[in-house]
Amino acid sequence: MLASNEIEAALNRIKNNTISHISGDRLEKENRASYPLLFAATLEHEDVLMACARILDESVDASLLREVKQYLENVEANIITKD
DSSP states (O other), X not given: OOOHHHHHHHHHHHHHOOOXXXXXXXXXXXXXXXXXXXXXXXXXXXXXXXXXXXXXXXXXXHHHHHHHHHHHHHHHHXXXXXX
């Protein structure tokens, strides 16, 4: 379970992240092409990060876990470089 201060810090990072040079639709298409297993495993009521948390918690499919790890590392790298 995540501490509330970690959730608040993550939300603040998201608010401060500026990736305006890439439209949301284009970014989603690129992510879907780069991480097909992750997007296929995302349930209708989940966003991608919720799906990542569920997939990591379940730890069922090694290929899917590797893709989730790669996706999260990419997200983290983009957030860090944009600040």
